[in-house]
Amino acid sequence: MYQLDLANLSLEQFLAEYWQKKPLLIKGGFQNFQDPLSADELAGLALDEQVDARLIQRSEGSWQLDEGPFEHFEGYGEQDWTLLVQAVDHWHPAAATLLEPFRFIPNWRIDDLMVSFSAPGGGVGPHLDQYDVFIIQGMGKRRWRVGMPNASLEQFCPHPRLLQVSDFQACIDAVMEPGDILYIPPGCPHDGIALEPSLNYSVGFRAPAQKDLFGGLADYLLDFQIDGERFSDPGRLASESPGAIQGRDLAEIRQLMQAMLSDDDLISHWFGSYISQAKRELDLQEPEPHYQAEEIAEYLEEGSVLGRLGGLRCCYQQLDANADVQLFINGDRFPLPATELATARLLTDQPQLDEAACRHLVQTPERLGFITQLINQGYWYFIE
Amino acid sequence: MYQLDLANLSLEQFLAEYWQKKPLLIKGGFQNFQDPLSADELAGLALDEQVDARLIQRSEGSWQLDEGPFEHFEGYGEQDWTLLVQAVDHWHPAAATLLEPFRFIPNWRIDDLMVSFSAPGGGVGPHLDQYDVFIIQGMGKRRWRVGMPNASLEQFCPHPRLLQVSDFQACIDAVMEPGDILYIPPGCPHDGIALEPSLNYSVGFRAPAQKDLFGGLADYLLDFQIDGERFSDPGRLASESPGAIQGRDLAEIRQLMQAMLSDDDLISHWFGSYISQAKRELDLQEPEPHYQAEEIAEYLEEGSVLGRLGGLRCCYQQLDANADVQLFINGDRFPLPATELATARLLTDQPQLDEAACRHLVQTPERLGFITQLINQGYWYFIE
Ligand SMILES: O=C(O)CCC(=O)C(=O)O
Ligand SMILES: O=C(O)CCC(=O)C(=O)O
Ligand SMILES: [Co+2]
Ligand SMILES: [Co+2]
Numbered sequence: 040m041y042q043l044d045l046a047n048l049s050l051e052q053f054l055a056e057y058w059q060k061k062p063l064l065i066k067g068g069f070q071n072f073q074d075p076l077s078a079d080e081l082a083g084l085a086l087d088e089q090v091d092a093r094l095i096q097r098s099e100g101s102w103q104l105d106e107g108p109f110e111h112f113e114g115y116g117e118q119d120w121t122l123l124v125q126a127v128d129h130w131h132p133a134a135a136t137l138l139e140p141f142r143f144i145p146n147w148r149i150d151d152l153m154v155s156f157s158a159p160g161g162g163v164g165p166h167l168d169q170y171d172v173f174i175i176q177g178m179g180k181r182r183w184r185v186g187m188p189n190a191s192l193e194q195f196c197p198h199p200r201l202l203q204v205s206d207f208q209a210c211i212d213a214v215m216e217p218g219d220i221l222y223i224p225p226g227c228p229h230d231g232i233a234l235e236p237s238l239n240y241s242v243g244f245r246a247p248a249q250k251d252l253f254g255g256l257a258d259y260l261l262d263f264q265i266d267g268e269r270f271s272d273p274g275r276l277a278s279e280s281p282g283a284i285q286g287r288d289l290a291e292i293r294q295l296m297q298a299m300l301s302d303d304d305l306i307s308h309w310f311g312s313y314i315s316q317a318k319r320e321l322d323l324q325e326p327e328p329h330y331q332a333e334e335i336a337e338y339l340e341e342g343s344v345l346g347r348l349g350g351l352r353c354c355y356q357q358l359d360a361n362a363d364v365q366l367f368i369n370g371d372r373f374p375l376p377a378t379e380l381a382t383a384r385l386l387t388d389q390p391q392l393d394e395a396a397c398r399h400l401v402q403t404p405e406r407l408g409f410i411t412q413l414i415n416q417g418y419w420y421f422i423e
Numbered sequence: 424m425y426q427l428d429l430a431n432l433s434l435e436q437f438l439a440e441y442w443q444k445k446p447l448l449i450k451g452g453f454q455n456f457q458d459p460l461s462a463d464e465l466a467g468l469a470l471d472e473q474v475d476a477r478l479i480q481r482s483e484g485s486w487q488l489d490e491g492p493f494e495h496f497e498g499y500g501e502q503d504w505t506l507l508v509q510a511v512d513h514w515h516p517a518a519a520t521l522l523e524p525f526r527f528i529p530n531w532r533i534d535d536l537m538v539s540f541s542a543p544g545g546g547v548g549p550h551l552d553q554y555d556v557f558i559i560q561g562m563g564k565r566r567w568r569v570g571m572p573n574a575s576l577e578q579f580c581p582h583p584r585l586l587q588v589s590d591f592q593a594c595i596d597a598v599m600e601p602g603d604i605l606y607i608p609p610g611c612p613h614d615g616i617a618l619e620p621s622l623n624y625s626v627g628f629r630a631p632a633q634k635d636l637f638g639g640l641a642d643y644l645l646d647f648q649i650d651g652e653r654f655s656d657p658g659r660l661a662s663e664s665p666g667a668i669q670g671r672d673l674a675e676i677r678q679l680m681q682a683m684l685s686d687d688d689l690i691s692h693w694f695g696s697y698i699s700q701a702k703r704e705l706d707l708q709e710p711e712p713h714y715q716a717e718e719i720a721e722y723l724e725e726g727s728v729l730g731r732l733g734g735l736r737c738c739y740q741q742l743d744a745n746a747d748v749q750l751f752i753n754g755d756r757f758p759l760p761a762t763e764l765a766t767a768r769l770l771t772d773q774p775q776l777d778e779a780a781c782r783h784l785v786q787t788p789e790r791l792g793f794i795t796q797l798i799n800q801g802y803w804y805f806i807e
Contacts, residue, residue, distance in 0.1 A: 060657055248650040249644070250641075250644040254645065260633070265634060270630040275442060280771075282737060292694055306676075310668065354667065356668040
C-alpha cells in the first residue's frame, strides 16, 4: 500500500495552506515508488474499446489528437507524444490502490485515476483544469511547470479537442522523479514535458457546478416521479397588467423552489444518489450463476476476503447520530438503521474487506443478505 | 368581445372567496352568449393533424377513447360521446377571444382554450384536474355536478388513457345553459353529462409543480451554457471516514444551489423564458417574403391593425421602476429600457393592437425594427 509522505508538512498544514489554494511539489511523496503498472500494460488498456484513451502528439508546433480504442502504436515515433488513459482505477486493481493515500479527501470528491505514458518531449501542452489533481511521477523524469491562476491568461484550441493556455509565469519549475507528487489546484496553468519515457498518475477530483446540481436534481425528480407541490395563488389580486409577471408571483415561484431545497431528506437522498453514479464504464462482472447466501457465509467464515469493484462510487450520509444511515452505491440508495453505521463504513471507507470485516458482514441475516446482493451484482468480489 | 358578468359578486369577492378555494356556478356569466364557432367547425379542426383531439365514448358502462386526427365522425352514433379539442385558441381567432375576459389572472397562469362537443349523454366521466378551469356552456344544455376536494376519493382508469374518480358528493348540481360559467378549482371532482348536443369551452390554467420548475431551470442552464460556480472546499479538514458525505459538505452543496435561486436576474430571465414557451403547436405562418420596416411603417401609419398569433405566450417582468423591462415572447427574452414599459405592455397586455397602439410602435426606429421582426416571425399579423 502506498504511503503518502508530506515530509515536514502535516496533513492539516497541507489542507490549510495548499488544498484549493496553491500548487505544491512534494518531493519523494512516495518513497521507493514502484509503478503499479507498466507502460505496456497501459498500452494494452488503450486497445480496449470500453476504455477511454487519447494520444496527443506535437510535431513542428502543431498538435494532433487521436482517440482510442487503438490498434497499435506504430508510427508515433520515438518522441513528442503522450498516451492518456482515463479511469484506470476501473480496470487495474493495483493501479487503483494509488487513490487510497488521498482518501483524506472524501470519496465523493474523488473522480478517477488517469495514467499517461509520455515519450521524451511528450506532453499535452500548457493548460488549465477545473479540478484539483495530484500528479504522481512514476518511471522516468518529466519537467513540470505550474503557475498561479491568472485571469489574463488566454485559452485557445490548437486542435478542436485540445484547450491550451498562453505562456504563463511558473511558480514551480522542477524535474520530477519517481515518487514525486505535484499538487495542482483548479485553474493553475501547468505543463509537463517528459525528459525520459515517463509514467504519470493523475489522482483527479470532481466538484459539481451549480448547473450539474440542478440538472442532477431535475433528473432525480423525473426518475422518481416526485412532482412536488404545484404553484398556488389563493391570495391573488386582480391583475392590472395581464402581461406582467408580478414580483410577488416570482417570489412565490422562488419560494416554492427553495422549499424543495430545504427538504433535508430529499436533498440528502438525491445528492447521495447523484454523486455516487458512475460516469464511465465499470468493469462489472456479475457472477454466473449467482451465489446463495449460505455459500457466501461459508466462504467468508473460512477467511475469504472481498474487494470492491474499481471505480465503484460508495458513500453514506447520516443526518444525526440517531437517524437512519443512507448508504449510496452506484446511484442506488440503501437505508440502514442507525445501528448499522459500522456496516456502511466498512463498505464505503475501505476498498477491501479483511477477515474481520467479512465476519461482521455475515453476523446477521440482514447483512448477509445485503452482501450477497452486492456480490451478485458484481460490486464486491472474492479476492482470495 | 365577451364581457364577464359576475352578477352580485365583485371580481375582488370572486378572487377572495372562490379562486383556488371552491367551485362556483356563474349563471348568465356571459349575457346573450353567441358561440364563437360551430360544432361543424370544431369537427373540422379535429381532422387537422396539427391539432390535438380526442373522442371519448361510453357504451354500456365501458369507456372508449379515440385519438385524432380524425377522418370522419361516422359510426359514433347519436349519443354518449364527447369530442374534445385542445388549444383551440391556437387555431381559431374568434374562439380565442373567449380567453380575454379571464385576463384578471395574468397571462402566464393561463394555459389554453379547450372546446368540447357532446352528443346527448356525452361526457368524459367524473374526474379531477390539477388546474383551475372555467367551463363555459355554449349551445345546448349540460348537467354538471361538482364536489369539494376529498382525500378519500379514489382514482381509477376505466381505460388506459382515462383517469376517473369514484362517486362524489356534489355541492353544485345544475343544468347549464348557454352563457353559464362554472368555475372549478384544482382537485374538485366534476362530471358533466350533456342533455342536448352541447358545446363547452374550458378556459384552462397552468401552475408549474416543483419538478417542472427544477426541470425548466436545469434545461435553461444547459441551453445557455450557464455552468455557475463549482463546489469548492478550501476549508476542508481531513476526513476520518472517507465514505461519509459530511453534513458540512451537504450544507455547502445546498448553499450553492440556494445561491443560484437568489440570483434575481437569473431567476427572472429563466422564469420568463420558461413560462412563455409554447407547449403545443402554434399556427405559425412566416410572411413570405419578409416585410421591410418601411412597408410596415406605411401600413401602420395608414391605419392597419395587428393581431397576436393565437396561443403565443407573452409576458414581461420589471424588477423595479428603473430597471430594464424583460419582455418574453415564445421563450425568447428581449431586454428593453425602462422607458419602453409601454411597448412591453401593449404587446403583452393586448391580443390586438389598435391604431393608437400601432402608431406607438412606429414612433421610434427601435420599435419599428422590433415590430418588423415580430411580424416577420409570424408572431403578429395584419388583421386589416
Ligand atoms: O499526464 C499528463 O500528461 C497530463 C496530466 C495533467 O495535466 C493532469 O492530470 O491534469
Ligand atoms: O368539456 C368536457 O366534457 C370536459 C371539461 C372538463 O372536465 C374540464 O375542462 O376540466
Ligand atoms: Co491537467
Ligand atoms: Co375536467
